[in-house]
Amino acid sequence: MFRFLEYLLIAGYIAVLLVxxxxIGQQAESWMPLQATAEAKKVDDLFSFLVSIGAFILLGLVGMMLYSVLFFRASKDDYSEGHPSRGDVRLEILWTATPTLLVLWIAFQSFNIYQQLDILGLAQIVHLHMPLESEPADAALVSDVPKxxxxxxxxxxxxxEWSxxxxxxxxxxELHLKVDRSTRLNLHAQDVIHGFYVPEFRLKQDIIPKRDIDIVLTPTRTGKYKLKDSQFSGTYFALMEADIYVESLKAYNQWLVQVASEPTTVVKNQAVAEHIQAPKTLFKSGWYTVAPTPRAVANKRKVSNDT
Structure with missing residues (x-):
């Protein structure tokens, strides 16, 4: 009877842990920035599941330790060893198979989400570094089916700078995107590796020189967002930001017509402004620093560094 009550208590505790x-996993979605793309929901769902699994394991282990301390404390004069679990085949199979299946499931879900983001161009890089004798030279190109x-x-x-x-x-x-419309971004790096990173989009993609990488995203929330460079690309990479505007189709078309009618102008580059300032340190490091790119010419009117 006592053993049955013990099993019942354990089952009730597991049920409470699951709830x-x-x-906790549902609350984890509020820890992230706002979801601004359809793809962000898939990423947050996976993150929520991982938090739920982590919370279950943590609370389960803490509960087991507290239960052992309260009900299985050895007396002061008891120096005998506990029951060995190393030779229990059932436990060995349980704690080997469970993590293995869990990791494989997480890997599958992560790969599935990555495929849904529809990032093209990376397969070509893998193909160049790991060619297969039985595979045609353009096999990676054939497998890329644009979304x-x-x-x-x-x-x-x-x-x-971004342009x-x-x-x-x-x-x-500035990057302007239409809300609820899929847009393909063709990413180009003109010198070194950069990183296209927008937290609200749940998107962080390396941009590799001499390699065109396409990615398709669908913004779902209007507003203004910040594009950052997630890769260390030199001294001023922290200043490499751009504004992203997600707007209605009407507002997008109006903006496009407006900037097309404006004359081109020199745009502000914050890296240039920092570079021309006198150094504020007492000692020069002597490190080689790449001079910022000359200020770009764009249709969008901005204030230049000379004004």
Whole structure:
């Protein structure tokens, strides 16, 4: 009878753990920045599941330790060894198979989400470094099936600025996207490796020189966001930011027509402003620093560094 009550207590504790862990996992989504793309929901769902699993394991282990301390304390004069669990085949199978299956499931879900983001161009890099004798030279290119998108915007990254070219050849230092419409971004690095990172989009993609990388995203929330460089690309990489505007189709078309009618102008580059300032340190490090790129010319009117 006592053994049955013990099993019943353990089952009740596990049920409570499942409820609490699920609740903690649901709360974890609020720890992240706002979801601004359809793809962000998939990433947050996986993060929520991982937090739930972690909470279940943590609370379960703490509960087992407290239960052992309260009900299985050895007396002061008891120096005997406990029951050996190393030779228990059932336990060995349980704690080997369970983590293995869990890790494989997480890996599958992560790969599935990555595939849904529809990032093209990376397979070509793997193909160049690991060629297969039985595979044709253009096999990686054939396997890339582009995801439908309303339009394609070219994204250019260089030390240390972003620029964006739209289908009507308008060039801007701001990225404008249509809400609820899929847009293909064709990423180009013109010097070193950069990183396209927008926290609200749950997107962080390396941009590799001499390699065009396409990524399709679907913004779902209007507003203003910040694009950052997630890769250390030199002295001023922390200043390499750009504004992203997600807006309605009408507002997007109005902006595109407006900037197309404006004359091109020199845009502000914060890295240049920092570079021309006198150093504020007492000692020079002597480290080699790449001079910031000359200020770009774009249709979007901005204040230049000379004003």
């Amino acid at each position: 609490i862990s699920h609740w 439908p998108a309303s339009e394609t915007i070219d994204v250019f990254a260089k030390q240390w 964006f070219r739209y289908p009507n050849n308008v060039t801007s230092n």
